[in-house]
Amino acid sequence: MARSLDGLVLVPVADQAPGQVGRKTRFAYHEQDGRVWAEYGGGDVVRGYLVGTRVQDTVDFRYVQLRPDGTTASGRCVSVVAELPDGRVRLEETWTWESQEGSGTSVVEQPLERAAESI
Template sequence: MARSLDGLVLAPVADQAPGQVGTRTRFTYHEQDGEVWAEYSGGDVVRGHLVGTREGDRLDFRYVQLKGDGTTSSGHCVSTVVELPDGRVRLEESWEWESQAGSGTSVVEQVTADEH
């Protein structure tokens, strides 16, 4: 199993559709006893939260976010935790909106301190 996500900051490697998370979004993860949660913001997202569980290298969580235009949205995501050769963490994600139509995949990777 890859190391704990607690305290790690991750960012998408590519932009999603407008109004969603993108390369300027930063996720600060927390993990304890099989629970995972994070706060995120940046780009079009003013404030976002996710909460869920981790079993081995699988995360299963719900997310909710407030966008710059004042709208909110929520969804469900399942991620696989991968440890990269350089020791950083990558999450390979499959997500689906629950508050609107749409689904897809994304990749977020741990950023270094100078990229926060």
């Protein structure tokens, strides 16, 4: 099993569509006893939260976020936790909006810089 997500800051490796997470979004992860949660924000997301569970290297969570125009969006995501050769953590995500049409895949990982910006 890959290491704990607790205390990690993860960032998307690519921008998504407007109104979604992007390279300026920062996720602050927490993990305890199989429970995973995070706060996130930046870019097209004013504030977001996710909450779910982890079984081995699979994280299953729901997310909700507030956009700059005051609208909200929510969905479900299943992520596979992997450790990169340099020791950083990566999540390979498959997500589906529940509040609107759409689904896709994305990747978030620990940034190369050691002092990642806070949310």
